[in-house]
Amino acid sequence: MKNRARISLSIGNSILAATMGVVSVALLLTGLLYYFSFSQRAQRLIEKQAKEINKQIVLNYERYIESIIETANYIQIASVPLDWSLDQERLQDIYALNSQLKEDVVSIFLFDEMGHRLLGDRISRSRELAVSGEAWFTGALRDSSIFHFVADGAQSVSADRDEEVISVSKSVMYGQAGEELRGVLLIELNFQVIRNLAQKTDLGPGGHILILDGDDEAVYTSQDPNENQQESLQRALDTVLGGLETTLGTHQMYLNINTLSHTRWRIATYLNTDEIETVRKSMLPLALVIFGVSMIGTTILAAFISFRISEPLHQLQRIMGKIEAGAINTEVSVSGQKEVVMLGRSFNSMLLKIRELMDRVVAEQREKRKTELRALQNQINPHFLYNSLDSIVWLAEHNRSEDVITTVIALARFFRISISRGANFIKVRDEIEHVRNYLTIQSVRYVDKFTYSFDIDEELMDRKVMKLILQPLVENAIHHGIGDEEGSISVQGSLDGGFMVFQVTNTGYGLTEKRIAEIHKSLNTPGAWGTGVGLKNVNQRLQIYYGEMAGVRIGSLPDERTTVTIRIPTGEEEENE
């Protein structure tokens, strides 16, 4: 069993496995690529949208701040030619007018370097002395070139207003008695402005705006106070500038931080991106479902294709199985793929060859049998010839010339039939004639020792039978049955069912059961020539040609007679020669 061929997967399974392998890899790859590219695109979309929104918010605030700065500049320009000590009323008008002009401007002031009010509304008593220490004031003096924006939750310094304000301050020069002096311009903006601007944009659930000042303190947040404002602030401080995807509480957010021109403030916008995130997350299961469905579809298709390919092969296999079981004449007809059909055809032609070979073997076998038959028949002839010539010599010695003539004629005819122009099968009539000639010859030899009779069904007469089968029996009957007393030999022929039955009966002592059994046994044993050569020869020839059904039987009634019966199946004789 060492070199037994390894059996790999069946064709169907191989195709199935290969297809599934290729398809699943391809599907998995495309699925993943699709998912990642979608994710990336969604990401970019989020970023772009968030940045755009943030920029819009920043621009809204900047536009507003620029309008305030323009106001401040205008006040400066308008004030430059005027001297505080001389044109105080006109200056006061400029300040008052400008503060009224803009709805959001609560109040406008000018302070000197010491923090004393020079122009603008009346200042509340509580603040009067504190001005010089306030952030907007010190900032403006410390860094004179820029505007300072302070939103520390303080109320207006005006005595008449109590709104929460954003203080916008700038160091400015003013004229007093021909001198240029440094002062601080203060414009107070209603803090409500920031809220109003923030509310213009919808940032989704949990989305909000956070404004940080230059010191990273939260100036304003539109976030719900119930939510984690500290986390929002910390995230913004960590990021400083730019965009970032993050989670805030339960929400997915895109954080974007930008500076606000002139102010050193920063605006952080938290845009809720839950929706896009949800879509993105739902992509994965969707991709998996598509993958699964495609795989099932492919499996079915692949199974179908592999069935289509392997089924004709199975069909072929079944047919071959049938042929293996013996149905050699089965025609292979397989439909399907070209290769399989070709295989079927090749197999058919192979079968044809096999059948031809088998026929040839059969024919050769038959030929061989015939040769054997001839050899056996040839064994009889010389045997008989000696005896007959003995008889003729014996007759001639006794001058029985009439009998010699009869005998020689009979012998001549006997041989003519024997030869029968080489035919092995002759008509029963001729066979009987042959026996008759034989008996004629023998009766001459054994004068008055026996009588003989024929009783043959006329039906049998024209049937063909293997030649020289009766003569040996008759010879046997004469040899064993004829003794001192006059005996009789009868030859009977009849049809019994599917058999031709010939019986040669002779009177005499008969045979014991034991002896009959011995003879039967020796008849079927090749090479044992213990009994009469003739009987065995006949039995062999019958069986060689007609098969097991044919044969020689011996029956005996002790002290009465012995009957040798041969049975030959009908139907087979015709086909021969």
Place this chain on the structure above:
Amino acid sequence: MKKAFLLLAVVLMALPVAVFANGADEDGSIVIGANIYSFADNFMNGVMKPELERYAAEKGAVIEIVDSEGQQAKLNDQIDVFITKGVDVLAINLVDPASASSVIEKAKRAGIPLVLFNKEATEAGVMGTYDKVWYVGTNSAESGIIQGEMMVADWLNNPEWDKNGDGVVQYVMLKGEPGHPDAEARTLESVKAFTRAGIDVEQLALEADPNWSTQHGNDKMQAWLSSSFGDDIELVICNNDGMAFGAINALKTAGVVIPLYGVDALDQALTHIAEGEMNGTVLNDGVNQSRATLDLAINAAQGVDVTEGTIWTIENNETKAVRVPYVPVTPENYQDFR
């Protein structure tokens, strides 16, 4: 076969990573992320940007210059993108000088060197918050000094300019944005040059225009010419060329010729000089500002001292600024700047 599939899979997986990871240093050269505050600015776009590109190529550095379209918000985004891409150094032209602290903080968090150029951070002390930030620009005062020296020289060479012969310069000044460092410095320094030379000056009028506009210069000059002191004006000092163009227009309309000086050396100013309508201006040397910016940026990216191997010097440790000198432009040399 299986291996081939596996390989294919790996390649496909790695592909997007490779595509998106192409930040800096693919061939070892330095990548500079730069911006121009607005491509609409003629000086920035016409002088500095081409020189930045040319000089970067000469130095073998890769520079990417983006347009901030005059929006600091846009610039903030661009900086964020540059940092994400992993540039080696940032060269930033601020849109809003007041936003410098946020930009510096962002660069500091990312650990990327930052060179600010042309627009100086206005916030006091902000340059000290990060050890790898520098500024390349000009000295506002210097433009005033150069303008003043030019005027003094011309004044001394042209005695007829002293119309009333009192030896005192009666001048009017178009100042520009009040409080603007350039405006304040020029106003002060240009006049100081006269006093240093022992020439007395008398300011007839001074106009502060926060918008530095040509229109405003024209309007104001017209008003001055028709005012009581209109005939006494011996000199017009403009703190930028834009306002000077307005004044020139007003003078031409009134049919008078008064010596007039500007600052910036814009193309149009050179034309006016050629036609004798303008007596001088001061070149804001964009070419050398560009070179200084890149010299510093490349050194910073390589981690060596920023001025090493360059002709530049850091002014002081507070401003951390390289000041590129201004160049006087006169009727004698204006041809060199066309």
